[in-house]
Amino acid sequence: GDSVTQMEGPVTLSEEAFLTINCTYTATGYPSLFWYVQYPGEGLQLLLKATKADDKGSNKGFEATYRKETTSFHLEKGSVQVSDSAVYFCALTPAYGQNFVFGPGTRLSVLP
């Protein structure tokens, strides 16, 4: 079945450091890919998405590119802030189907 794998956390960075959170997926066809973020005490929020190969999703300084050849959707940010501390989930929706398949999440802590 479809699945999503993320790098294990926690990831701890200093403010203004460069962030990469790796995400790879297994799916048939062409799924849509997403990054969701969960801030402490809050619900999941859509961060960015990409629906076809080579698309780049971006939001709030975060970016991720849909790489079909490597089945990856790595999340990057050039300069993290303390307010970016959260759990980040990579997810996909199958080419034929409605339900999300989520990765296990990666906890990011940004220190001042």
Added chain:
Amino acid sequence: DTGVSQNPRHKITKRGQNVTFRCDPISEHNRLYWYRQTLGQGPEFLTYFQNEAQLEKSRLLSDRFSAERPKGSFSTLEIQRTEQGDSAMYLCASSLSERDPNEQYFGPGTRLTVT
């Protein structure tokens, strides 16, 4: 607040009891989803509705679980004869199929603890 709301936010129950959770989606959204999230894991899909019709159910949804959306607005998720393994966060999400069914908006969740 016009986001997805869930009640209660926390529920503690004894093993064997029945519990019911409620989800109120964003008002114009016709799709509603239920997920379960255990500690340290991502959400797992349980079921979804389009309007009042339940269109897909996960194998995770045992016969002790039932979900309804009787008028196509709010939804309830009931767990009968709760077990300790049911302890988790139960998330609800909604979307608008005509715009982008994959852009799901999540509620804050109901945390269930079975003692």
